[in-house]
Amino acid sequence: MLPVFQYVDSHQEEYVQTLRDWVAVESDSSDVLRRPDCHRMMDMTAEKLQAMGGKVELVDIGVQELPDGKTVALPKVVTAQFGSDPSKQTVCVYGHVDVQPAKLEDGWATEPYNLTDINGNLYGRGASDNKAPVLAWIHTVEVYQALNIDLPVNVKFIIEGMEETGSNGLDAMIVAQRDTFFSDVDYIIISDCGWLSRRPALTYGTRGNCYFFAEVEGPKQDLHSGVYGGTVIEPMTDLIGILGDPSGKILIPGIREAVAPLSDEEWKMYQDIEFDIESFKSKIGVSQLMYSNKVDLLAHRWRYPTVTIHGIEGGFSGPGSKTVIPAKVIAKFSIRQVPNMVPAVVKKQVTDYLNSVFAKRKSPNKLKVTMIIGAKPWLADTKHPLYEAGKAAVKRVFNVEPDLIREGGTIPIAKTFEDVTGKSIIMMPIGGFDDGLHSQKEKMSRYNYIEGTKLFIAYLHEVAHLKKD
Amino acid sequence: MLPVFQYVDSHQEEYVQTLRDWVAVESDSSDVLRRPDCHRMMDMTAEKLQAMGGKVELVDIGVQELPDGKTVALPKVVTAQFGSDPSKQTVCVYGHVDVQPAKLEDGWATEPYNLTDINGNLYGRGASDNKAPVLAWIHTVEVYQALNIDLPVNVKFIIEGMEETGSNGLDAMIVAQRDTFFSDVDYIIISDCGWLSRRPALTYGTRGNCYFFAEVEGPKQDLHSGVYGGTVIEPMTDLIGILGDPSGKILIPGIREAVAPLSDEEWKMYQDIEFDIESFKSKIGVSQLMYSNKVDLLAHRWRYPTVTIHGIEGGFSGPGSKTVIPAKVIAKFSIRQVPNMVPAVVKKQVTDYLNSVFAKRKSPNKLKVTMIIGAKPWLADTKHPLYEAGKAAVKRVFNVEPDLIREGGTIPIAKTFEDVTGKSIIMMPIGGFDDGLHSQKEKMSRYNYIEGTKLFIAYLHEVAHLKKD
Numbered sequence: 001m002l003p004v005f006q007y008v009d010s011h012q013e014e015y016v017q018t019l020r021d022w023v024a025v026e027s028d029s030s031d032v033l034r035r036p037d038c039h040r041m042m043d044m045t046a047e048k049l050q051a052m053g054g055k056v057e058l059v060d061i062g063v064q065e066l067p068d069g070k071t072v073a074l075p076k077v078v079t080a081q082f083g084s085d086p087s088k089q090t091v092c093v094y095g096h097v098d099v100q101p102a103k104l105e106d107g108w109a110t111e112p113y114n115l116t117d118i119n120g121n122l123y124g125r126g127a128s129d130n131k132a133p134v135l136a137w138i139h140t141v142e143v144y145q146a147l148n149i150d151l152p153v154n155v156k157f158i159i160e161g162m163e164e165t166g167s168n169g170l171d172a173m174i175v176a177q178r179d180t181f182f183s184d185v186d187y188i189i190i191s192d193c194g195w196l197s198r199r200p201a202l203t204y205g206t207r208g209n210c211y212f213f214a215e216v217e218g219p220k221q222d223l224h225s226g227v228y229g230g231t232v233i234e235p236m237t238d239l240i241g242i243l244g245d246p247s248g249k250i251l252i253p254g255i256r257e258a259v260a261p262l263s264d265e266e267w268k269m270y271q272d273i274e275f276d277i278e279s280f281k282s283k284i285g286v287s288q289l290m291y292s293n294k295v296d297l298l299a300h301r302w303r304y305p306t307v308t309i310h311g312i313e314g315g316f317s318g319p320g321s322k323t324v325i326p327a328k329v330i331a332k333f334s335i336r337q338v339p340n341m342v343p344a345v346v347k348k349q350v351t352d353y354l355n356s357v358f359a360k361r362k363s364p365n366k367l368k369v370t371m372i373i374g375a376k377p378w379l380a381d382t383k384h385p386l387y388e389a390g391k392a393a394v395k396r397v398f399n400v401e402p403d404l405i406r407e408g409g410t411i412p413i414a415k416t417f418e419d420v421t422g423k424s425i426i427m428m429p430i431g432g433f434d435d436g437l438h439s440q441k442e443k444m445s446r447y448n449y450i451e452g453t454k455l456f457i458a459y460l461h462e463v464a465h466l467k468k469d
Numbered sequence: 470m471l472p473v474f475q476y477v478d479s480h481q482e483e484y485v486q487t488l489r490d491w492v493a494v495e496s497d498s499s500d501v502l503r504r505p506d507c508h509r510m511m512d513m514t515a516e517k518l519q520a521m522g523g524k525v526e527l528v529d530i531g532v533q534e535l536p537d538g539k540t541v542a543l544p545k546v547v548t549a550q551f552g553s554d555p556s557k558q559t560v561c562v563y564g565h566v567d568v569q570p571a572k573l574e575d576g577w578a579t580e581p582y583n584l585t586d587i588n589g590n591l592y593g594r595g596a597s598d599n600k601a602p603v604l605a606w607i608h609t610v611e612v613y614q615a616l617n618i619d620l621p622v623n624v625k626f627i628i629e630g631m632e633e634t635g636s637n638g639l640d641a642m643i644v645a646q647r648d649t650f651f652s653d654v655d656y657i658i659i660s661d662c663g664w665l666s667r668r669p670a671l672t673y674g675t676r677g678n679c680y681f682f683a684e685v686e687g688p689k690q691d692l693h694s695g696v697y698g699g700t701v702i703e704p705m706t707d708l709i710g711i712l713g714d715p716s717g718k719i720l721i722p723g724i725r726e727a728v729a730p731l732s733d734e735e736w737k738m739y740q741d742i743e744f745d746i747e748s749f750k751s752k753i754g755v756s757q758l759m760y761s762n763k764v765d766l767l768a769h770r771w772r773y774p775t776v777t778i779h780g781i782e783g784g785f786s787g788p789g790s791k792t793v794i795p796a797k798v799i800a801k802f803s804i805r806q807v808p809n810m811v812p813a814v815v816k817k818q819v820t821d822y823l824n825s826v827f828a829k830r831k832s833p834n835k836l837k838v839t840m841i842i843g844a845k846p847w848l849a850d851t852k853h854p855l856y857e858a859g860k861a862a863v864k865r866v867f868n869v870e871p872d873l874i875r876e877g878g879t880i881p882i883a884k885t886f887e888d889v890t891g892k893s894i895i896m897m898p899i900g901g902f903d904d905g906l907h908s909q910k911e912k913m914s915r916y917n918y919i920e921g922t923k924l925f926i927a928y929l930h931e932v933a934h935l936k937k938d
Contacts, residue, residue: 285688286702311798319501320500332791409695
């Protein structure tokens with residue numbers, strides 16, 4: 001495959017420019033004011049695939065209901081198809097082109113929506129999560145086309161624009177197209193995660209995520225803290241009161257009990273994984289972690305639930321000072337879930353627990369708990385032929401065995417694909433271990449972008465040799 | 470004084486237009502990006518007073534140091550003088566023309582910087598706090614001038630632009646001008662507060678304010694809560710942990726012990742004050758207050774310390790969801806203080822307490838506690854001739870006895886004026902009890918603005934009859 005790989009190398013600048021054009025679109029799906037950018041991003045994706053001769057559709061998946069009762073159109077889902085030879089395997093690549101919020105003042109060294117190359121690292125929001133991996137798959141098809149080589153498998157794409165806020169509308173669309181778009185799909189490939197170290201990896205599990213808003217509402221408007229302090233029962237005090245034991249442990253009854261026990265086999269797998277705690281610590285800049293040994297650390301990252309309080313909306317969160325008693329404050333927190341937790345059960349457990357803690361305060365304020373995202377965990381069989389093909393492709397491009405890893409984060413759609421289509425899924429990351437997803441200074445290295453493209457090319461070649469199910 | 474009052478009535482629209490022009494300037498002193506507006510506001514104030522023939526100065530009070538070590542110029546202080554007859558009393562009116570932050574999306578019904586008249590209420594940020602009262606004093610001088618009546622007293626003004634963030638630089642300026650600008654001043658008048666009910670009031674005390682930032686810093690940048698949740702000790706967890714007992718009580722040793730005991734006389738005064746708990750509750754929209762009887766409620770509003778957590782900076786505080794572990798979070802909280810608390814002591818008590826609670830957590834994160842405002846409480850003698858003159862002026866304009874009240878909020882400069890100049894101070898509010906200072910929908914009613922101007926005119930007349938000290 002050397003000539004193919006050489007072709008990829010020689011088109012590096014062109015690929016980087018396309019990524020720059022894509023990163024320039026502020027497709028932040030969490031901010032309704034950015035929705036026009038999200039629509040534009042979907043259009044750009046569709047146009048790109050159409051220009052390559054794909055059979056492309058922009059699928060309307062309806063509207064999103066906002067907290068104030070209004071609705072706003074969801075970004076359409078882009079589907080595309082290259083090749084329909086029934087004698088070949090058909091893979092479906094899933095990806096997303098929406099991004100997390102980012103502002104220069106959050107602590108970026110460069111403008112987050114202006115892809116900036118510093119020493120071979122391409123900094124920009126969405127560069128690694130998930131625009132470059134989506135483009136690497138597109139380049140894969142382009143390379144076969146440019147070199148006049150028949151695609152070894154039929155390739156379908158399903159690209160969405162709401163992943164970062166819970167893939168609103170996508171589940172229903174997958175269900176609706178189960179017997180049409182998905183009927184001839186053999187395998188689903190997701191490249192929306194990263195390696196654990198400099199060694200390439202295949203991912204066989206992800207945690208789910210239940211994202212909650214706990215809103216405490218009191219006075220009908222913000223009050224001056226001097227004028228009213230000492231007379232009103234302040235919503236912020238109530239909210240901090242119910243955020244519970246500040247130990248970082250999950251106290252909610254039933255949650256820990258639902259977690260599948262750690263098997264000996266799993267323990268052994270974790271032992272074998274390449275993972276340097278010291279470099280992990282230095283990468284994130286902390287002197288001490290929750291656990292000091294590799295197995296505990298990996299296990300708590302991948303297969304145990306955690307709770308994170310992301311922030312509080314409604315209080316004074318700007319720089320400087322303001323002497324206000326906020327009338328309504330909303331804690332944003334999420335619980336990463338693992339087998340065998342169930343989102344609907346978690347929702348009830350969390351809501352019941354917070355309501356009971358709040359009731360004890362006998363506060364006149366009102367508590368409202370809502371779960372705005374309920375994404376399931378996902379787990380695959382690493383001995384499936386899809387994974388064997390993945391190992392072979394990694395071997396061919398990088399000349400090493402991949403790490404078999406899980407992901408602490410959530411790719412909500414994996415479980416849905418599995419449940420609805422019944423197809424096998426592989427996660428094949430090309431993001432680097434230090435890409436800074438969801439944080440400041442997100443980047444994609446040129447190395448991972450270009451070698452990742454080669455990996456996908458090699459992988460299609462390997463998948464072509466699998467027996468059809 | 471009827472012709473004078475008629476003149477005021479007939480110029481109402483002109484006064485409202487001037488207030489509109491002033492409110493249109495977004496002189497938010499807490500936001501460094503708004504500093505040019507603050508400078509413009511001071512220039513407008515100086516120009517207005519100059520056009521009236523006052524002897525005006527724009528006093529440079531130096532620079533403000535920002536958290537990043539940079540400096541920015543403080544808004545100049547405007548001083549002005551009308552009349553210098555040594556046989557007359559000289560009053561000095563203090564006011565400020567900077568405002569608290571305000572954004573439409575905070576929950577305003579109208580654009581906060583576009584003064585909007587709804588049923589005789591003039592809605593706009595800074596309308597009541599403190600632009601209309603400053604203008605009412607300016608109109609007072611204008612009226613005397615327009616009617617060719619000699620001012621019964623010499624009138625000086627000192628108008629600042631940093632009140633809302635702690636009057637940075639003003640203390641030093643007052644000290645520097647003690648023997649010049651302030652040397653011939655007999656009394657200082659402050660009109661930066663409001664009535665307690667529909668009955669006019671004179672204010673004889675204010676609480677102080679110690680405003681703190683408690684910053685917990687952990688990883689060197691924000692992290693993805695899926696990828697890192699379960700491995701790092703999260704700063705937000707630490708911060709919420711040390712915000713202490715969520716009961717709303719102040720647990721910090723030494724604070725409650727420093728509070729002056731409630732005297733029988735004070736208890737009796739509170740009993741006599743016109744204050745309707747039910748309408749107070751309905752005004753702020755709560756079903757239950759901290760205390761259910763008038764004396765406890767007024768006492769905890771005026772003469773006991775309180776703590777308010779205003780918000781948390783650094784977390785995700787926008788609408789929607791973001792799955793982030795914030796790397797650095799800063800709680801903003803303040804403690805209103807009362808006689809005989811001392812800011813420097815409070816600073817040490819709070820810092821020591823938070824450090825000791827934090828140390829128990831054995832967290833690898835770093836805690837930094839800073840007190841960014843340390844404003845003293847102030848208390849006056851209600852039997853002083855200045856207050857007797859105030860009662861007479863209220864009686865003349867409104868035909869009632871004023872309530873004698875204290876203020877839960879802080880007018881930091883009152884204590885400085887007292888300590889540095891040794892002059893007597895009176896607080897003569899004209900703001901309504903329901904003006905919504907520091908909150909959404911701040912307003913000044915036409916009634917209070919216009920009758921307040923008459924009150925000031927009448928007050929100068931009364932002060933002229935006081936014996937010179």
